[in-house]
Amino acid sequence: MDWEALIESQPALAVIPPKLRELAARRDTETGEMLFRLGDRLRDIFYVVAGEIRLVRRTRNGMDIVMQRSRGGFFAEASFNTKVYHCDAVVARPGAVLRFPAQAFRAALATDVVFRNAWLVHLAHELLKSRARCERLGLKSAEQRIIHYIESEGADGIVTLSESRKAWAAELGLTHEALYRTLRRLQADGTLDIDADRIILSRRKKRTPPVTGSAS
Amino acid sequence: MDWEALIESQPALAVIPPKLRELAARRDTETGEMLFRLGDRLRDIFYVVAGEIRLVRRTRNGMDIVMQRSRGGFFAEASFNTKVYHCDAVVARPGAVLRFPAQAFRAALATDVVFRNAWLVHLAHELLKSRARCERLGLKSAEQRIIHYIESEGADGIVTLSESRKAWAAELGLTHEALYRTLRRLQADGTLDIDADRIILSRRKKRTPPVTGSAS
DNA sequence: CGTACTTTTGAATCGCATCAAATCTGGTGG
DNA sequence: CCACCAGATTTGATGCGATTCAAAAGTACG
Numbered sequence: 001m002d003w004e005a006l007i008e009s010q011p012a013l014a015v016i017p018p019k020l021r022e023l024a025a026r027r028d029t030e031t032g033e034m035l036f037r038l039g040d041r042l043r044d045i046f047y048v049v050a051g052e053i054r055l056v057r058r059t060r061n062g063m064d065i066v067m068q069r070s071r072g073g074f075f076a077e078a079s080f081n082t083k084v085y086h087c088d089a090v091v092a093r094p095g096a097v098l099r100f101p102a103q104a105f106r107a108a109l110a111t112d113v114v115f116r117n118a119w120l121v122h123l124a125h126e127l128l129k130s131r132a133r134c135e136r137l138g139l140k141s142a143e144q145r146i147i148h149y150i151e152s153e154g155a156d157g158i159v160t161l162s163e164s165r166k167a168w169a170a171e172l173g174l175t176h177e178a179l180y181r182t183l184r185r186l187q188a189d190g191t192l193d194i195d196a197d198r199i200i201l202s203r204r205k206k207r208t209p210p211v212t213g214s215a216s
Numbered sequence: 217m218d219w220e221a222l223i224e225s226q227p228a229l230a231v232i233p234p235k236l237r238e239l240a241a242r243r244d245t246e247t248g249e250m251l252f253r254l255g256d257r258l259r260d261i262f263y264v265v266a267g268e269i270r271l272v273r274r275t276r277n278g279m280d281i282v283m284q285r286s287r288g289g290f291f292a293e294a295s296f297n298t299k300v301y302h303c304d305a306v307v308a309r310p311g312a313v314l315r316f317p318a319q320a321f322r323a324a325l326a327t328d329v330v331f332r333n334a335w336l337v338h339l340a341h342e343l344l345k346s347r348a349r350c351e352r353l354g355l356k357s358a359e360q361r362i363i364h365y366i367e368s369e370g371a372d373g374i375v376t377l378s379e380s381r382k383a384w385a386a387e388l389g390l391t392h393e394a395l396y397r398t399l400r401r402l403q404a405d406g407t408l409d410i411d412a413d414r415i416i417l418s419r420r421k422k423r424t425p426p427v428t429g430s431a432s
Numbered sequence: 433c434g435t436a437c438t439t440t441t442g443a444a445t446c447g448c449a450t451c452a453a454a455t456c457t458g459g460t461g462g
Numbered sequence: 463c464c465a466c467c468a469g470a471t472t473t474g475a476t477g478c479g480a481t482t483c484a485a486a487a488g489t490a491c492g
Contacts, residue, residue: 057367057368059373059417060373060417065368066351067347068344068348068351077343078341078344079340080336080340081333081336081340109336116332119336120297120336120339121297123336123339123340124295124297124339126343127294127342127343127346128284128293130347130350131283131346133350134350135282135283135285137350137353137354137389138353138386138389140479141480142480147275147279151273151281152283164438165438166437166439170354173353175480175481175482176438176440177441177480177481178479178480178481180439180440181440184440201275356481357447357448358448380470380471381470381471390448390449391448391449392470392471392472393448393472394448396472396473397448397472400473
C-alpha cells in the first residue's frame with residue numbers, strides 16, 4: 001500500500017504507527033454492501049478513504065435510523081474497545097476503506113505513547129467539532145446556522161469551503177435551495193462577501209434594519 | 217470533599233484516580249460568571265456538577281456563538297492538552313463545578329492505565345452520542361426526531377426520560393410546544409405509548425396511511 | 433456531444449416558531 | 463395548612479420561513 005500518497009491526502013492517518021500500518025488492508029466498497037452487522041464480533045477498526053459509510057440501526061418497522069455518517073476519517077471510533085458492533089455499517093456511496101485489526105489497534109494504543117496521545121487528541125477534537133455542530137443544528141434559521149458555521153469552522157470570519165454547496169447545505173441541516181437563497185440574501189445585504197469558495201463574514205454589523213422595504 | 221456522595225450522583229467521576237481527586241477543588245458558580253476566557257492559559261479541567269456552563273465565542277458584531285453547552289459532566293474535554301482556551305466559558309445557570317489541575321490530569325492520564333482507558337472510552341462514547349444527536353437534528357420533522365431519539369437513546373423502543381419535557385424539547389431542537397403537540401398526536405395515532413416518563417414506541421407500524429383524509 | 437450533477441430561480445404548501453394564556457406542579461414561607 | 467410563587471405543562475391562533483416540487487441554466491467529465 002502506498003502510505004506516502006495516502007497520508008498526503010488523509011492527514012489523520014499520519015499518527016498511525018508503521019507496525020500498525022503494515023496490518024491494514026484496503027478494501028473497495030460497493031453501494032449497499034455491509035461492512036459489519038449489529039451483534040457481529042468486533043474484528044476491525046475502519047477508516048473511510050472515499051465514499052460514504054453509514055452506521056444505521058434498523059427499527060421494527062423497517063425504518064433506518066442513521067447514527068453516524070462518515071465521508072472520510074475513522075469510523076465508529078466508539079467501537080474500538082467493545083466486544084461487538086452495536087449497529088450495521090452500510091455503504092451509502094462507493095469508495096474504499098482501510099481495515100485495521102482491532103487487536104493490533106488496541107495493542108498499539110497501549111504501547112505506543114505517541115500514537116495514544118494523538119488518538120486522544122483526535123477523539124477530543126472530533127468531539128469538540130461534533131458538539132459545535134449540534135449547537136449549530138439547534139439554531140432555527142438558515143442565516144444563524146451559516147454564521148455559526150463561519151464563526152466556528154472558519155478563521156477570523158473567513159471559511160474556504162472544501163465541499164460543494166449542496167454538501168454544505170446537508171451539513172447545515174438545510175435543503176440546498178434554502179442555502180442558496182439565504183447566501184444570496186446575506187450577500188445582498190452586505191453581511192457576507194462571497195468569492196467562489198471563500199465566504200467572508202463582514203466586519204460591520206449585519207443588521208441594517210431601518211431601510212423600510214426592499215427599496216422603492 | 218464527599219466523594220462518596222458525589223460519585224453516587226455523578227457516575228462519570230468514578231474513574232478518577234484518588235490521587236487526582238484530592239487535587240480537585242469545588243467551586244460554586246453564579247450566572248454570568250466566567251470560568252475562563254479565550255486566550256487564557258489552560259490551568260484546569262472542569263467538571264460540571266450542577267447548573268449550566270456554555271462555551272461561547274464572541275463575534276465582532278457582539279453576537280454569542282455557543283460552541284457547547286454542558287449540564288453535568290466533563291466540560292471542554294478537547295482542551296485537555298492545549299496550551300490556551302479557545303473559547304469563553306460562561307455560567308448560564310448557577311450551580312457548581314469541580315476544577316482539576318490540568319497538569320495533574322495529564323499526568324494521571326499518562327501513568328494510570330485504568331484511568332486512561334476509562335477516559336478513552338468516555339471520549340469515544342461521548343463522540344458516538346454527539347454524532348447520533350447531529351444526525352437527529354438533521355431530521356426535518358418533530359416526529360422523526362422523537363422516533364430517532366427513542367431508537368438511539370432508548371433500549372428496545374423504550375426510553376425513560378430523566379429530564380423535563382421542556383429540556384427534552386431543547387435537546388431535540390424543538391420548541392416545547394411543538395414537542396407537546398407531536399407527542400400527543402403520536403399517542404393518539406398509536407405510534408407511542410406514554411406513561412409519565414416512560415415513552416414506548418409501539419411495535420406495530422406507525423404508518424396507517426390509506427385512510428383517505430382525516431376521516432369523513 | 434451527451435450525461436450526470438450542481439447551481440440557480442420560481443411558486444405553493446406545510447410545519448414549526450412565536451405569541452398568548454390557562455392550568456398544573458412542586459416548593460417556600462407565613 | 464394555605465397562600466403564593468416559579469416553573470413546567472398544555473392548548474389556541476397566527477405568521478413566517480424552510481421544505482417541497484418544478485424547471486432552467488451552468489459545469490465537469492468521458
